[in-house]
Amino acid sequence: MTAPHAAGDVPVMPLPELTLPALRQAVATLVPSRLPEFFNDMQAAFVRAGDEDSVTPIRMFYRQWGVVIEIERHPHTAARLHAAERAVDDPDPDTRARAIREAGEIVRAAHRELAGG
Template sequence: MTMPQPDPEEPRIAMPELTLPALRQAVATVVPSRLPEFFEDMQTAFVRAGEEGTVLPIRMFYRQWGVVVEIERHPATARRLHLAERAMDDPDEEIRARAVREIGDIVRNAHRAVADG
């Protein structure tokens, strides 16, 4: 008996709250290879917040990683993004231009989704 394959259009996980524990768990689930980057960005954000006396760097960190999770939790969207990122190295200028547009569309849509919460 084979297990049914997940629908690539369905999110792998629900969109988490923009909190450190929720985002950490979401990153660990949908893109665990980026956990070191997540922790490095977290460290940088908290240090900047302390140095600047504002929580803005922390809010920006939450938003940035919320966007990453929003993209990566949708397998088809993540696949499109990663294909476009690889196309950025293509020698053909038109392929690179299409890749830039595709990446921009995906990231803008993810930002809107995170902002709409």
């Protein structure tokens, strides 16, 4: 399995709290181009929470964007993920399979980090 973060892949900022203001600021700092997606996901989570009378969709939204930030705050890790995402469209099935494994490992490692290691 691939290491979650390469040696020397120092985070460019601390992991923020999983709160709306902290996550919004982190997205604005690290991946401002994704702010519209962040706000769309936030709106959908709050609507779903109201429809379901549950806070679970909001917690899932925080977790989803916490994973994004955990990855993006490590430049080398983020670059690996983005390369894997691009390689998923490669015509070679072996290249696609490697890309899917790499992306999955990176995302799972980010989930583990959010869960406390």
